[in-house]
């Protein structure tokens with residue numbers, strides 16, 4: 001149901017499903033995600049196939065989307081290419097609450113156009129989904145990593161700063177690959193050492209600063225509250241410009257329920273045109289934990305939004321009539337289900353309640369005899385008498 005919510009919102013914004021392979025050539029991720037990242041250095045499930053090729057279970061979706069766009073020439077068509085994807089991803093991390101070696105993401109990518117209003121659209125899709133699920137205890141953090149020129153200007157000052165502080169060899173070598181990674185370091189002594197470090201956000205050139213200003217205006221226009229977090233470091237190396245994370249307050253250490261940003265050089269690095277893109281990945285497992293922490297149940301609460309009718313048959317003749325009525329209701333676009341098995345009326349009513357069905361129709365002897373029945377509105381118990389042959393019309397009027 002969580003997935004369905006994000007799918008609906010994405011479809012309404014003209015994003016379409018892209019199916020991606022679960023494993024890809026290892027090189028796609030080493031080149032795409034970046035050699036300074038934990039994801040590539042420590043967390044990939046890499047293996048050789050029978051032909052001696054090195055393959056990797058996908059740790060994320062963006063690189064695969066780029067490969068697919070390039071291979072299928074989608075970048076030569078209408079831009080932006082807008083896609084969404086969902087499914088299992090794999091990272092060999094130490095498992096803990098909210099952190100799994102196989103986890104599920106819903107992601108979207110809008111590729112080929114560099115426009116802060118598109119950034120706002122992407123962020124708004126995630127935000128709207130969280131709100132529609134009923135989540136409240138979360139924050140949106142944003143920053144800008146600037147363009148190449150801004151990052152180069154910052155890197156000069158930042159490297160100078162880092163060369164003056166004392167770092168162990170491992171940290172030094174990580175920082176040499178990507179200086180920004182140091183902000184990811186959770187150790188308090190390191191955090192103290194970099195407390196006064198020069199921040200990239202203060203080195204944005206006019207173009208990058210004006211894009212970031214437009215993004216903030218657009219988010220404000222859409223009533224999306226955000227917090228500026230210039231020390232945010234995304235775990236993947238391809239980000240440029242806008243970067244964002246959704247952080248939930250009820251999850252402890254693994255608080256990121258989704259994140260994303262713009263990636264300028266990724267497509268070119270992977271052998272395609274020099275096109276920019278933006279997207280996000282949402283952690284479905286963590287979203288479910290977040291719902292639970294706010295006292296919301298992912299299944300029951302949401303199932304109700306889609307279950308229009310629940311039929312309760314009392315015997316097998318009633319079940320047979322119920323089967324035809326289900327077909328009619330479903331063919332007319334209603335989401336309908338029936339109490340299969342031999343449940344008592346009480347048990348079946350409980351099931352209807354748990355599924356948050358909007359209407360319930362009980363079919364017993366008298367309904368079979370008379371061809372009439374009552375649809376019961378579960379929210380307040382109101383009952384309406386109907387002719388069973390016109391169930392669909394009754395539902396149309398009622399819903």
Ligand code: HAM
Pocket residue numbers: 059060061062091093098099100101102103104105107108109235236256257258259260261262278279280281282283284285286
């Ligand atoms: P990411 O921040 O690495 O971004 O992952 C996105 C989300 O996946 C995280 O915010 C988190 O909720 C979830 N997640 C990551 N690792 C785990 C894990 N081990 N267990 C449970 N949940 C996890 C990306 O993957 C980018 N591809 C997002 C993106 C799309 N950027 C641009 N386009």
